[in-house]
Amino acid sequence: MSVLRTDSITMQFGGLTAVKEFSLELNKGEIIALIGPNGAGKTTAFNMITGVYKPTKGNVIFNDKNITGLKPDQITVLGVARTFQNIRLFKDLSVLDNVLIANHLRIKSNFMEAILKLPRYRREEKAMFEKSMNLLEKVGLADLKDEKSSSLPYGKQRRLEIARALATDPAVLLLDEPAAGMNPKETDDLTVFIKEIRDEFNLTIFMIEHHMQVVMGISNRIYVLDYGVTIAQGTPYEIQNNQRVIEAYLGVEENA
Amino acid sequence: MKRRNLILTAVFLLLSVIFLVYADNNFDSYIVRILNLCAIYTVLGLSMNLINGFTGLFSLGHAGFMAVGAYATAILTMSIETKQANFFLAPLISPLDKIVLPFLISLIIAGLIAVIVAYGIGAPALRLKGDYLAIATLGFAEIIRVVFTNTQRVTNGALGLKGIPSTTNLWWSFGIALFTVIVMISLINSSYGRAFKAIREDEIAAESMGINLFKHKVLSFMIGAFFAGVGGGLLGSLLGTIDPLMFRFFMTFNILLIIVLGGMGSISGTIISAFVITIATEWLRFLDEPIKLGFLTTPALPGLRMVVFSALLMVVVLFFRHGLMGTRELTWDMIFGFFNRKKPLTKGGTK
Numbered sequence: 001m002s003v004l005r006t007d008s009i010t011m012q013f014g015g016l017t018a019v020k021e022f023s024l025e026l027n028k029g030e031i032i033a034l035i036g037p038n039g040a041g042k043t044t045a046f047n048m049i050t051g052v053y054k055p056t057k058g059n060v061i062f063n064d065k066n067i068t069g070l071k072p073d074q075i076t077v078l079g080v081a082r083t084f085q086n087i088r089l090f091k092d093l094s095v096l097d098n099v100l101i102a103n104h105l106r107i108k109s110n111f112m113e114a115i116l117k118l119p120r121y122r123r124e125e126k127a128m129f130e131k132s133m134n135l136l137e138k139v140g141l142a143d144l145k146d147e148k149s150s151s152l153p154y155g156k157q158r159r160l161e162i163a164r165a166l167a168t169d170p171a172v173l174l175l176d177e178p179a180a181g182m183n184p185k186e187t188d189d190l191t192v193f194i195k196e197i198r199d200e201f202n203l204t205i206f207m208i209e210h211h212m213q214v215v216m217g218i219s220n221r222i223y224v225l226d227y228g229v230t231i232a233q234g235t236p237y238e239i240q241n242n243q244r245v246i247e248a249y250l251g252v253e254e255n256a
Numbered sequence: 257m258k259r260r261n262l263i264l265t266a267v268f269l270l271l272s273v274i275f276l277v278y279a280d281n282n283f284d285s286y287i288v289r290i291l292n293l294c295a296i297y298t299v300l301g302l303s304m305n306l307i308n309g310f311t312g313l314f315s316l317g318h319a320g321f322m323a324v325g326a327y328a329t330a331i332l333t334m335s336i337e338t339k340q341a342n343f344f345l346a347p348l349i350s351p352l353d354k355i356v357l358p359f360l361i362s363l364i365i366a367g368l369i370a371v372i373v374a375y376g377i378g379a380p381a382l383r384l385k386g387d388y389l390a391i392a393t394l395g396f397a398e399i400i401r402v403v404f405t406n407t408q409r410v411t412n413g414a415l416g417l418k419g420i421p422s423t424t425n426l427w428w429s430f431g432i433a434l435f436t437v438i439v440m441i442s443l444i445n446s447s448y449g450r451a452f453k454a455i456r457e458d459e460i461a462a463e464s465m466g467i468n469l470f471k472h473k474v475l476s477f478m479i480g481a482f483f484a485g486v487g488g489g490l491l492g493s494l495l496g497t498i499d500p501l502m503f504r505f506f507m508t509f510n511i512l513l514i515i516v517l518g519g520m521g522s523i524s525g526t527i528i529s530a531f532v533i534t535i536a537t538e539w540l541r542f543l544d545e546p547i548k549l550g551f552l553t554t555p556a557l558p559g560l561r562m563v564v565f566s567a568l569l570m571v572v573v574l575f576f577r578h579g580l581m582g583t584r585e586l587t588w589d590m591i592f593g594f595f596n597r598k599k600p601l602t603k604g605g606t607k
Contacts (some may be wrong), residue, residue, distance in 0.1 A: 050464060076466035090457035092583060093450075101454045104447050114446035115439055125447065159314060165285030168466050180564075 002061075003028050003204045004049070004080065004172050009058035009068075011044050011228075018044040019228045021058070024206075026172060031198060031205045033215045035223035035239075037248060042208045043085055045225070046174055048207075050082050051075040062172070077105050081160045083169035085177045087210070091150035095141055096162055098149050099132040102167035132167060138200070139163045139193075155186040159193070166201060171199075175207035179214050191217050216240070224248070275287070276426050286505075288426060289494070290294055290538050290575060295429035296490045297530040299436045301514040302523065303483030308512075309520035309583075310444060311476040312456030314390045316508050318484050320397030321370045323404060323503035325485025326492035327411050328366035330420045332357045338419045345415070346408045359423040363432075363489045363582025371478045373400070378477040380595060382470065385459075397508065405500045416499025417492075424494040436483055440523055443479070452476050452596040456521070513565060518580050525581030540564060 001239055008021035019041040026032055034042050047053045051072040059068045066074055076082075090098050099165050107128075109121040136142040139159040144152065149160060158178060165173060178194070191214050198205055209215045215222060216236045223233040224239060226248040232239060239245055279291060300322065307315050331339075339348055347353065357365070381392040404411045411417070443449050451472050454462040463469050492498045497565055510533075518529025543560040546553055572579060584590075 018566075052460075056335075071468075072460075072463045073466045073468050076464055082464055084461070088458050088461040090454050090461065092457055093453060097450055097453075100447070101450045101462070101467070102449045102465045104454075107447050109447075111443070111446075111448045111479075114448050115440065115442045121446070130445065164465065 001028055002026060003063060004206070005061040006045075006049065007059045007061065009045070009048050009055040009060060011041070011048055011053055012056045017228050019048065019062075021224070022048075022225070022228075022230055024049075025218075026204050026206055028204055029198065029202070030220045031194065031207070031218050033222045034206065034208045035210070035220040035222060035224065039223040039227075041228040042225055043176060044174055044228075046082065046208065049075075050080060050174060074171075076168050079169065079171040080174065081165035081168045081172070082174040083158075083165050083176055083178065084222060085180065087154075087157050087161055089149040089157060089161060089164070091148070093149060093154065095136065095145050095149050096132060096145040097224065098160060098164050099135055099167050100128055102133060102164045103128040105168060130180070135163045135166055136196075157180055158182070158190070162193075162197070166197065170201075170203065172204045175205065175249055177208050177210060179209055179211040182211075187211060187214060190214065194218060264588050272430075277508050280426050281406070283476060291426060291428045292494050293491075294505060294531045295426075295433040296424075296487055296494065297509065297511070297514060297534050298433045298527050299429075299483055299487040299490065301435050301518065301526040303441050303480045303487060304511045305515045305518075305520065305523070305526045306440060306443075306452075306483075307476055307480040309522070310449065310456060310498040310516055311452040311473060311525075313382065313473060313477065314386055314513055315393040315477065315480075316505070316512070317393035317397040318391075318511050319503040319505065319507035320377075320400035321374060321484035322396075322488030322491065322507060323368040323391050323400055323500070325363075325488030325505070327389070327404060327417070328360075328485070329362045330417045330492045331410075331488030332362035332365060332497060333359055333421050333423065334417070334419065335421070338421075341597035342412055342415075342417055342419065343409070345413070345450045348412075349409045355599045359421075359428070359493070363486050366489040367485040368480040369489075370481045374478045374481030377475045382473045382477060394508075395507065397503070397505070401500050401503050404503075409456045411500070414500060415436050416497060416502075418497045420492055420496050420498065422493060422496050424490050429490055432486060434584045436486075437523065437527065439483075444523065448472070448475070448516070450519060453521075498558050516569065516579055519578055519582045519584070521583035522585055524586035525579060525584075528586070529580060537561065537565075 002025045004024070004026040006022060006024045008023050010017065010021055011018065011019045015059060016196055034045065036042050048055045051067070051070050051074070054159045059066055061067070062078060062080060065078070067078060086138065086174065090101065107124055109118070109124055113121040133142060133225070136145055139162065141156060141160055141163065144156070148149045152160060162175070171173070179190055182190060194205060197203060219236060220237060221234060223230060224245050228241050231244045233243045234242070304318050307313050332355060334342070335356055336354065339353055366446070377393065377396045381389060381396065384392055405414050407413065451462070451467050454465065454467060455469060455472060456458060459469060514529045514533050515526055517533065519525030542559045543564060544556065546556045575576045
């Protein structure tokens, strides 16, 4: 059963077609990877799904609902959360605040109730706090909750960003290069971690990743983009043996 | 620890009340007036800091909201006779000329009118960002001033309003300042306050965390405008006379100076800075008058004070970019930490 689907979405910036007729299908519980050389349009595809860009053509369907052209915050409320390629934490705020902010979208109390600290707001605040602490414990950052988020080491910032995305109660989680800049040990941990959160939070995960060990290790299926065109899709084994993928990554052998 | 802080806060408030009682009875009217101004600028500084410091919206429309608040309060509180005396060119329009309301209710209504105006301005202008927002809001504030200059039958135009009942005293101004501080602390530490800060830190990330940018920006703008309106009302009542020229960009600049020096995003910084700037403005008044330097006497230079403040602002922007407090808050723990930190140094054999 497909959770998230795109019907040949196309993104044009003036004369440049960044992504051309990209069709994706995410089934519940899958881990799907999107790979491709630099500038292939992977992040653009992400931005179209999450509402940062409105696709020039095509539709994005989430749980049978057309979400094309909705704003990023509306799409997050529906249940599609994301992380960013270049980490975008709220740098000056504490680790705990970063996660608490991601709970705000489900708040029912209005701002007057919040200022006056009425019972309903207190209950919500308490629930938010407990949920956030739980998440921080899961990602192993509970004891760092009062640290400034920008003071964390790189690997932990990545984890915090994932925890923050999880706090929005997503059904689909989009990870933009989660392993970028990580050392081998951190990468191994991350691979395990992604599987763990998938099982624990019933997620469907769609990720952009360059690190082949991670991609081949955990993805059910892989999509390959090159110059905005989907050149291949299939299981890790199929992709590894696909001639066009090898050409896109390594170039074509010249026959003299 | 928590208990100690609570007791200290209670003691501090009690001492402030004792000081105010003493000031009310013993200080001359000049000093009382400066103290009133300190409290009013605290209200205005906090309201602008919510918009500019906590939500990160570079808005320069504060004088406009103050003008709305000041005029609304003045017109609602003035007695019927005073109104007739003021509006001798053209009479005040019909329902307003007979309405006389108590001060507190007038202040609240003034704040609410400022909120409505803020929505009218914010809904289109808050789609802009950064410098563009600053220019748009600045323009709107000027429009409000120009409209007030020309609506003879509502605001008495360029003649301004005189004989506004001087209800503002130390209790009113400090009471409302305390109320504003409490509301701001409560708001900033709530989920909505965190959402505001998230917008300040990173709009794209905030949006992808499901925060409706427009809704929260307008909310922050409207809450800020409410307190700006109330502050304007207090100021009008303290001065007794208002006219459109009072609410030029210069007024916004004064408040901007307070929040930049105190720290964008710090409540305690704004309070300290409001007091320091207001007192310094009065204290530096001698600079505007002829100065005797031994045998040399400089001519009177009105406005030299502001040159000093401008230089001060430049120094702050160049060397202390985050102002006095940055985004930190002055807490009892911080004060104690400061004293405790010094001890090991003297013991530890540095000397």
